[in-house]
Structure formats: C-alpha cells, structure tokens
Amino acid sequence: MRPEPSDRRAPARGLDPDRNRGWVRRVLPLLGARRRLFVAALVASGAGVLATLAIPVVLRDAIDTALPTPTNPVPGASLMPFVWAVLALGVVRAALGFVARSGLFRVAYHLEYDLRRLLYEHLTRLSFSFYDRVQSGQLISRANSDVRSVQMYLAYAPALLVTAGSFALALVLMVQVHVGLTLVAVAPLPGVYLLGTRLRQELFPLSWVVQARLAEVATVVDESVTGTRIVKAFAAERRQIALLERAARRLHWAGVRQFDARARYAPLMENLPRVGLALVLLYGGYLAIEGQVTVGDLILFSSYVVMLQAPFRSLGFLLMLSQRAAASAQRIFEVLDTEPDIVDAPGAVDLVRPRGEVELRDVWFTYPATSEPVLRGLSLHLAPGETVALVGRTGTGKSSVARLLTRFYDVDGGAVLVDGHDVREVTLASLRTAVGVVIDEPFLFSDTLFANIAYGRPDATLDDVHRAATAAGAADFIAALPEGYDTVVGERGYTLSGGQRQRVAIARTLLVDPAVLVLDDATSAVDAEREEEIHTAVQALMRGRTTLVIAHRLSTIALADRVVLLDEGRAVAEGTHHELLAREPRYGQVLAAVGADESQEPAAAGGPAR
Numbered sequence: 001m002r003p004e005p006s007d008r009r010a011p012a013r014g015l016d017p018d019r020n021r022g023w024v025r026r027v028l029p030l031l032g033a034r035r036r037l038f039v040a041a042l043v044a045s046g047a048g049v050l051a052t053l054a055i056p057v058v059l060r061d062a063i064d065t066a067l068p069t070p071t072n073p074v075p076g077a078s079l080m081p082f083v084w085a086v087l088a089l090g091v092v093r094a095a096l097g098f099v100a101r102s103g104l105f106r107v108a109y110h111l112e113y114d115l116r117r118l119l120y121e122h123l124t125r126l127s128f129s130f131y132d133r134v135q136s137g138q139l140i141s142r143a144n145s146d147v148r149s150v151q152m153y154l155a156y157a158p159a160l161l162v163t164a165g166s167f168a169l170a171l172v173l174m175v176q177v178h179v180g181l182t183l184v185a186v187a188p189l190p191g192v193y194l195l196g197t198r199l200r201q202e203l204f205p206l207s208w209v210v211q212a213r214l215a216e217v218a219t220v221v222d223e224s225v226t227g228t229r230i231v232k233a234f235a236a237e238r239r240q241i242a243l244l245e246r247a248a249r250r251l252h253w254a255g256v257r258q259f260d261a262r263a264r265y266a267p268l269m270e271n272l273p274r275v276g277l278a279l280v281l282l283y284g285g286y287l288a289i290e291g292q293v294t295v296g297d298l299i300l301f302s303s304y305v306v307m308l309q310a311p312f313r314s315l316g317f318l319l320m321l322s323q324r325a326a327a328s329a330q331r332i333f334e335v336l337d338t339e340p341d342i343v344d345a346p347g348a349v350d351l352v353r354p355r356g357e358v359e360l361r362d363v364w365f366t367y368p369a370t371s372e373p374v375l376r377g378l379s380l381h382l383a384p385g386e387t388v389a390l391v392g393r394t395g396t397g398k399s400s401v402a403r404l405l406t407r408f409y410d411v412d413g414g415a416v417l418v419d420g421h422d423v424r425e426v427t428l429a430s431l432r433t434a435v436g437v438v439i440d441e442p443f444l445f446s447d448t449l450f451a452n453i454a455y456g457r458p459d460a461t462l463d464d465v466h467r468a469a470t471a472a473g474a475a476d477f478i479a480a481l482p483e484g485y486d487t488v489v490g491e492r493g494y495t496l497s498g499g500q501r502q503r504v505a506i507a508r509t510l511l512v513d514p515a516v517l518v519l520d521d522a523t524s525a526v527d528a529e530r531e532e533e534i535h536t537a538v539q540a541l542m543r544g545r546t547t548l549v550i551a552h553r554l555s556t557i558a559l560a561d562r563v564v565l566l567d568e569g570r571a572v573a574e575g576t577h578h579e580l581l582a583r584e585p586r587y588g589q590v591l592a593a594v595g596a597d598e599s600q601e602p603a604a605a606g607g608p609a610r
C-alpha cells in the first residue's frame with residue numbers, strides 16, 4: 001500500500017534449504033552475512049571480560065606493594081602507577097563494552113530483519129490452501145515472538161559462551177595463588193547452577209501459562225472491541241465483562257505464581273556466592289596469618305568469587321534460550337518449508353489482450369481441507385462479452401467457481417480455460433489481471449480511499465481513480481467527505497457503510513479493467529434505493545467484458561443474458577429467467593430459499609440487460 005521505505009536491504013543470503021540439517025546450520029548463512037561485525041563483537045566481549053579480570057589483579061599488586069609482606073617488609077613504592085592502571089582498564093572496558101554491545105545488537109536486529117523478511121516474503125507466496133489451514137493469530141506469533149527468540153539465541157549465545165570462557169581465566173589465576181583456597185571459594189558455585197536450573201524448571205511451564213493467558217485476555221478484549229455491535233445489540237455487556245474478569249483472574253494467578261518462584265530463588269542465587277566470600281575470609285584469613293597468601297590475594301579472591309557467579313547463571317540461561325529457540329525455529333521452518341501449491345508452471349505464458357472467453361470443462365473440485373467434492377463435473381461456457389448469472393442454494397459452490405477462475409485453487413479434474421488456455425498454463429499475474437473479482441465481503445486496507453481504489457494499479461492518476469469511482473457510483477459520497485479521496489478508511493473500512501464499501505471495491509476492480517469480471521453478490525449489502533444506482537454502475541462495469549454474476553436476487557439476475565442453475569456441484573439447468581421458472585421446479589425452490597420473491601417480475605429478466 002504505502003511506499004516502501006527506501007532503505008530496504010535485502011538479506012544478503014538466504015537460508016539453507018536442506019531440511020535434514022539442524023536449524024542452527026540452516027540459519028547460519030544469515031549470521032554469516034554479518035560475520036565481521038559479529039566476530040568483532042565477540043572478540044570485544046571476551047577482551048572486556050579480561051579487562052574486568054585484570055582490575056582485581058592490579059588491586060592485589062597495589063595492596064601488596066603498599067602493605068608490608070614477608071617478601072617486602074619495608075613498603076614505600078608509589079601507588080600512582082596502580083591508580084593509572086585501574087583508570088586505563090576502566091576506559092578500555094568501557095570502549096570494549098560499547099563495541100561488544102552495539103555490535104551484538106546490530107547483528108541481532110539484522111538477523112531479526114532478515115528472518116522476518118524471509119518469512120513475510122514466503123507467506124505472500126503461499127497459497128490459499130495454507131491460509132485455510134493456519135490461524136492468522138498463529139502466523140502473527142510466528143512472525144513476532146518466534147523470530148525474536150531465534151534471534152536472541154543466535155546473537156547472544158555465542159557472546160555468553162565467550163564471556164563464560166573468559167571467566168575461566170579467573171579460575172586459572174586463583175589456582176596459581178592457592179589451590180585449596182580456590183576450592184573453598186568456588187564450592188557454592190555449583191549450588192548457583194543447580195538453583196538456576198530448579199528455577200527454570202519451575203518458571204518455564206509458568207511462563208507458557210502466562211503467555212497463553214495473556215493471549216486469552218487479548219482475545220476477549222479484541223472480540224469485545226471488534227464485535228461491540230453484536231455485544232450491545234444483545235445487551236451482553238455484563239457477560240463480556242464477566243468473561244474478561246475470568247480471563248484476567250486466570251492471568252493474575254499465573255503471574256503471581258511466576259513471580260513467587262522468582263522471589264524465592266533469585267535472592268538465594270544472588271547471595272549464595274556470599275557464602276563463598278565468608279569461607280574465603282575465614283580460610284584465607286588463616287592462610288594470610290600463616291603467610292601462605294598475601295592480603296592482596298584475599299582481595300583478588302573475594303572479587304573473583306562474586307564475579308564468577310555471573311557465567312554460572314548465564315550457562316543455565318543459555319540452556320533455556322536454546323530450548324526455546326529450537327521450538328521457535330521449528331515453527332518458523334514449518335512455514336518456510338511449506339511450498340506454495342499454486343505457482344506458475346515452467347514455461348507459463350502471459351495472457352495477452354484476452355478476449356474474455358471462459359470455459360469450465362467437467363470440473364471436479366474438493367477443498368484441500370475436506371474430503372467431500374464441492375464441484376462434481378461442472379461445465380459452463382461464457383462467450384466473450386456475455387453476461388451469465390450463476391444461481392444456486394447457499395453452499396453449493398458458487399463462490400468456489402469464482403476462486404477457480406482466478407486460480408486461487410487448482411481443480412482436481414477437468415479444466416478451467418480462459419481464451420482457450422488452461423489457467424494452469426498461463427502466468428498467475430496475467431490471469432489475475434484478466435479476471436477481476438468483486439467478492440461479497442470486500443476488504444479495504446487501512447489507507448486512503450485513493451490508495452484503496454488504485455490498489456490494482458498503483459500508478460493510476462487521480463483522474464483515473466475519479467473516473468472509476470464515478471462509474472461505480474462512489475464519486476458522490478467520496479466528494480461529500482471532508483477529505484475526499486484522502487480519507488483514510490478504518491481497519492475494514494468501518495467508517496463506510498456496507499454499500500459504500502462495495503462501491504469502492506467495484507471501483508477498485510473497474511480501474512484494472514479486466515476482460516472477465518466475476519461479481520460475487522456484489523449488490524447484496526445495498527439497500528433497494530441504492531441498488532438501482534449500483535446496477536447502473538455494474539452495467540457500466542459489464543460493458544465490453546465477459547461477466548459472471550453470482551446472483552441472489554432477481555434484480556441482479558435481470559442483468560444477465562442467461563441464467564445457470566448450480567446444484568449438487570454441477571450445472572443442472574440453464575436458460576432465461578422465464579424459461580427456467582417455467583420448466584425447472586428446482587429454480588423456483590432455490591429462489592425462494594435465497595429469499596428472492598419469484599412472483600415479482602424482474603425488470604428485464606432474461607433479456608440482454610444492456
């Protein structure tokens with residue numbers, strides 16, 4: 001709709017298409033594209049840890065220089081070099097921290113962008129059969145939280161590993177000073193790890209529950225808002241409030257449980273290393289008095305004991321990230337590995353200047369999600385320029401015919417032909433330009449009326465758009481709006497009435513000027529007074545093209561040269577309205593069932609409407 005941001009960058013490389021590989025290997029090419037930045041960030045975070053570890057070393061040396069020790073009984077050297085060293089280390093740490101953080105975040109957001117873009121691109125290529133199967137809420141969550149958790153793991157796991165590895169150096173330094181004191185100091189650390197694991201075991205299911213209940217609350221709010229007309233019409237406000245209250249209470253329970261677990265474990269985990277600290281003071285103090293370690297060594301140990309708990313905690317965090325990322329990656333690849341079933345055949349040709357001849361030849365069709373055929377040997381022929389009304393009971397497959405003409409689905413048997421070409425042998429783009437559909441529930445984008453009407457031809461001028469709107473009978477009400485064509489219509493065009501929305505949809509199709517037009521109940525949402533106007537518009541729309549109107553009312557049937565009655569998946573009768581009424585009892589029944597009053601004379605029933 002809106003112009004795309006100009007700084008759009010294509011992902012430098014795609015994903016590994018080999019499904020037998022592990023997900024990390026499949027995503028790795030994306031990370032590989034940012035290899036330099038990523039490695040720089042990792043090196044910086046490792047070096048940052050080393051600088052952090054160096055500070056206690058400087059402190060130790062400073063203290064051992066300043067205090068009398070057995071080897072240096074008469075201190076007196078200046079402390080200034082140590083002061084400068086600590087300052088310099090601080091500056092280096094800050095610089096490294098900047099490089100590491102900004103590098104990692106950049107890589108992480110690149111990854112997120114690339115993944116999301118690949119996912120969206122793939123989603124737009126997928127066919128209707130996929131969307132029939134998958135809930136849109138699911139897709140939104142895949143595009144958001146799953147992408148994020150994969151990105152988190154890939155960007156932060158290596159950094160956490162590098163940091164943890166660098167901290168191992170602290171252990172080496174400690175062992176060099178005193179093995180026994182090192183063992184005493186790190187004794188509580190496995191406890192930190194175990195507590196962390198316990199916490200996650202308790203927290204992990206709880207966080208799923210919280211997520212699910214958040215979604216519950218969101219659904220209730222969403223339905224109360226979008227369905228507010230129904231809620232109010234049935235005076236069901238109290239029921240909705242009760243529903244929300246229940247969902248909110250359930251969320252509250254899970255949220256409190258989650259933070260209970262955190263409140264119990266986090267202080268323990270934070271303070272366990274203090275036990276190590278106390279032990280270091282006790283045993284180290286004794287060793288210092290004995291002269292086996294210096295006071296500086298004690299300072300070194302006590303700093304490291306507290307520092308070391310971080311990598312121990314993050315190792316557990318890493319495990320959790322990896323589990324979550326694996327689950328998310330599986331969901332993402334489920335989408336990415338789904339092949340669209342409706343694609344251009346190799347060697348597909350463009351439909352050039354179509355005349356608009358349409359034929360369904362013994363068409364059999366079953367929706368991928370079901371087993372019962374909807375169409376069972378339907379044959380139908382429309383000569384160029386002809387207008388045919390398709391009539392049938394609800395659920396007989398009229399809209400399905402429209403979906404087959406634009407090749408939203410492929411037939412299971414028989415063929416759909418436009419200008420004598422099987423629709424499977426022409427390019428989708430040219431087919432969908434040649435065959436225009438106005439569906440019964442027109443969807444409008446949250447954008448201006450101009451953009452909505454020009455959707456099929458974004459290069460259209462205001463003049464073109466105005467002409468299309470005039471022909472569709474939409475120009476008058478648009479002119480009456482304060483902002484005219486610049487009026488932004490709501491999520492589903494809520495600011496417009498049903499009839500207005502339909503006219504905008506007709507204008508949108510008219511602008512593309514298709515050779516074949518399918519009107520699916522295009523006037524159903526229009527009141528009788530407006531219907532006349534719309535029919536004038538529709539007649540203008542039909543002029544010079546082949547038109548299939550899926551008709552529910554006599555006035556629409558009146559627009560057609562010929563009526564075809566659809567029943568049980570095939571065409572059971574055809575002729576003019578009067579012929580069918582006279583010789584086909586099922587026709588009268590269908591009209592009665594869909595609410596058309598068959599005794600009423602359509603103005604020009606059966607005759608050419610133009």
Ligand SMILES: Nc1ncnc2c1ncn2[C@@H]1O[C@H](COP(=O)(O)OP(=O)(O)OP(=O)(O)O)[C@@H](O)[C@H]1O
Binds near residue numbers: 368370397399
């Ligand atoms: N995406 C789908 N997946 C599975 N079944 C579907 C799908 N769309 C429609 N159907 C089923 O196919 C049958 C024909 O549907 P279709 O929409 O073509 O009916 P219709 O003749 O247009 O009805 P109406 O007059 O009410 O618009 C119905 O039984 C419907 O439930």
Ligand SMILES: [Mg+2]
Binds near residue numbers: 398400440520
């Ligand atoms: Mg329908």
